[in-house]
Amino acid sequence: xxxxxxxxxxxxxxxxxxxxxxxxxxxxxxxxxxxxxxxxxxxxxxxxxxxxxxxxxxxxxxxxxxxxxxxxxxxxxxxxxxxxxxxxxxxxxxxxxxxxxxxxxxxxxxxxxxxxxxxxxxxxxxxxxxxxxxxxxxxxxxxxxxxxxxxxxxxxxxxxxxxxxxxxxxxxxxxxxxxxxxxxxxxxxxxxxxxxxxxxxxxxxxxxxxxxxxxxxxxxxxxxxxxxxxxxxxxxxxxxxxxxxxxxxxxxxxxxxxxxxxxxxxxxxxxxxxxxxxxxxxxxxxxxxxxxxxxxxxxxxxxxxxxxxxxxxxxxxxxxxxxxxxxxxxxxxxxxxxxxx
Ligand SMILES: Cc1c2[nH]c(c1CCC(=O)O)Cc1[nH]c(c(CCC(=O)O)c1C)Cc1[nH]c(c(CCC(=O)O)c1C)Cc1[nH]c(c(C)c1CCC(=O)O)C2
Numbered sequence: 563x564x565x566x567x568x569x570x571x572x573x574x575x576x577x578x579x580x581x582x583x584x585x586x587x588x589x590x591x592x593x594x595x596x597x598x599x600x601x602x603x604x605x606x607x608x609x610x611x612x613x614x615x616x617x618x619x620x621x622x623x624x625x626x627x628x629x630x631x632x633x634x635x636x637x638x639x640x641x642x643x644x645x646x647x648x649x650x651x652x653x654x655x656x657x658x659x660x661x662x663x664x665x666x667x668x669x670x671x672x673x674x675x676x677x678x679x680x681x682x683x684x685x686x687x688x689x690x691x692x693x694x695x696x697x698x699x700x701x702x703x704x705x706x707x708x709x710x711x712x713x714x715x716x717x718x719x720x721x722x723x724x725x726x727x728x729x730x731x732x733x734x735x736x737x738x739x740x741x742x743x744x745x746x747x748x749x750x751x752x753x754x755x756x757x758x759x760x761x762x763x764x765x766x767x768x769x770x771x772x773x774x775x776x777x778x779x780x781x782x783x784x785x786x787x788x789x790x791x792x793x794x795x796x797x798x799x800x801x802x803x804x805x806x807x808x809x810x811x812x813x814x815x816x817x818x819x820x821x822x823x824x825x826x827x828x829x830x831x832x833x834x835x836x837x838x839x840x841x842x843x844x845x846x847x848x849x850x851x852x853x854x855x856x857x858x859x860x861x862x863x864x865x866x867x868x869x870x871x872x873x874x875x876x877x878x879x880x881x882x883x884x885x886x887x888x889x890x891x892x893x894x895x896x897x898x899x900x901x902x903x
Pocket of ligand 1 (some may be wrong): 584585587588589590591600632633634635636637638650654655703705766768820848864880881901
């Protein structure tokens with residue numbers, strides 16, 4: 563039994579005294595204790611060493627006492643496990659030296675055995691659960707197939723992922739084959755994570771907003787729905803799409819336990835679009851954590867009033883930025899804990 567189960571209760575839609583809170587990318591560069599480990603170990607060493615990954619996961623919890631932890635890892639461990647080389651270059655971000663650009667490139671892409679290729683993630687989950695001592699739930703995650711395809715085809719980050727979209731529109735058959743391979747891997751991966759002990763999972767569709775609503779259906783949503791169908795009876799599943807307000811209705815009807823919202827959609831509109839009955843998560847503008855703590859606290863209280871305290875998980879509208887002052891992150895978390903109707 564989890565001692566603080568606010569987060570799991572909110573995902574079930576139960577009535578709570580206050581909503582739970584966590585922050586996307588909460589294990590990150592704004593924390594000095596994270597930077598100390600980043601100076602010593604490169605990115606994939608941190609991901610692949612269960613001691614380090616579990617330590618980094620609990621760092622923000624020790625400092626701020628969020629209501630859920632999210633396992634330190636990355637969405638790009640999936641293409642890596644599928645035999646697509648992924649590097650994390652300092653001050654540059656992800657770099658894939660052999661991007662997928664044709665049906666021929668696709669032949670080398672495998673659907674791997676999870677235990678063999680990603681066993682280190684499962685070990686990190688075991689160690690993290692020990693460190694958390696059942697105080698709070700642990701979230702596991704994966705990127706959406708479309709978002710993973712973006713990196714596999716583009717070979718690096720991008721503002722608009724033109725090559726990835728071009729690949730889908732000029733070679734749709736190959737694109738769908740790649741998306742299906744990623745989907746099959748992701749389903750097996752998330753199921754293994756649940757078995758290893760995560761209490762909920764989140765799918766990040768960080769680049770869903772790059773697609774038109776129609777193309778979103780074909781190249782992103784179809785595959786996320788497969789993941790939801792496969793996971794929903796195993797663990798609560800949260801679907802978050804950045805820039806995907808147009809898909810909120812579908813997401814709400816998918817069988818997911820909760821839907822993530824970014825800051826460009828008002829709470830009122832998000833409730834309207836999702837039909838008012840599903841748990842929503844979000845949507846504080848990450849850059850608003852640069853406002854003074856007193857302003858942050860007022861804005862968080864206002865955000866909770868607008869979403870309503872029930873069927874709601876307080877979060878940012880996307881990952882926390884580097885260089886956020888420690889006291890500002892604290893103000894965000896404390897504002898939720900101090901919330902009174
Ligand atoms: C698109 C995406 C990626 N990774 C992820 C996404 C989806 C969420 C989002 O949209 O922000 C997901 C992710 N990546 C990381 C986590 C850890 C758990 C958490 O605290 O949320 C999670 C949930 C660690 C990380 N993943 C990465 C870092 C920073 C690099 C480092 O620590 O060396 C961290 C803490 C590297 C990474 N990984 C990725 C990029 C673009 C980068 C470089 C840019 C950056 O620095 O943010 C791909």
